[in-house]
Amino acid sequence: MPGDPATEHEYRACTTVIDGTTVENQIQALNTTDFTRDEIGDSIDSWRSRGTTIVAAGNWFVRVLPNWNARYSVRIAEALDAVVLPPPYPLPDIPEKPAYATVGALADAMEKAGFCPGHKGAGEKEATCGTRLPEKDARTCSGRSYLQLYGSARERDDALRLTIRNGRAAALIVTAGNWTARFCDSAQARRVADAFGAAFVDHRIQEEPSG
Numbered sequence: 001m002p003g004d005p006a007t008e009h010e011y012r013a014c015t016t017v018i019d020g021t022t023v024e025n026q027i028q029a030l031n032t033t034d035f036t037r038d039e040i041g042d043s044i045d046s047w048r049s050r051g052t053t054i055v056a057a058g059n060w061f062v063r064v065l066p067n068w069n070a071r072y073s074v075r076i077a078e079a080l081d082a083v084v085l086p087p088p089y090p091l092p093d094i095p096e097k098p099a100y101a102t103v104g105a106l107a108d109a110m111e112k113a114g115f116c117p118g119h120k121g122a123g124e125k126e127a128t129c130g131t132r133l134p135e136k137d138a139r140t141c142s143g144r145s146y147l148q149l150y151g152s153a154r155e156r157d158d159a160l161r162l163t164i165r166n167g168r169a170a171a172l173i174v175t176a177g178n179w180t181a182r183f184c185d186s187a188q189a190r191r192v193a194d195a196f197g198a199a200f201v202d203h204r205i206q207e208e209p210s211g
Contacts, residue, residue: 023072029060048087057082070162086161092199099177103127103149106179115192125149146182173201
């Protein structure tokens with residue numbers, strides 16, 4: 001049965017540039033003559049259980065590095081007509097409400113509650129309050145919030161798992177219904193969670209002790 005794909009099976013690596021960031025794709029294909037469908041699935045799960053997000057289809061899969069930005073894996077999956085499989089991280093109980101028809105309605109509700117000044121839309125499902133979270137450095141945060149809407153609870157949960165993998169995103173998440181909101185300030189995030197009856201997810205980087 002396939003074990004750790006990084007050590008027991010040959011893979012090829014190639015690099016590309018996505019939005020100015022160099023991304024490495026570690027590509028592996030398992031011969032269906034030698035490995036069953038279940039064994040291929042076990043090999044993929046062996047990566048996911050280690051906190052890795054995988055892009056997969058058929059008998060092949062790709063580990064996309066860096067792993068801290070969900071956008072890279074999503075872009076690769078769209079290009080290859082594949083799916084993104086985030087690590088199976090447990091999530092808190094997420095309330096079904098409040099839910100919103102548009103991200104603008106969510107932003108308006110947050111602004112009315114005093115949490116989203118100067119909001120602006122970035123698309124049908126995304127909006128920011130003030131300055132957008134920085135993309136290039138996962139260890140810094142602008143102190144502003146980033147709002148996102150989803151088509152289903154499954155889509156929301158997959159996006160959450162993509163965001164929190166490896167604990168690398170420097171933000172906290174508030175989520176309920178069909179939306180998430182990312183914050184840098186823990187006190188503000190908790191106030192939003194309390195005000196909206198939402199779940200709070202803390203996945204900040206734990207700094208390594210010095211010395």
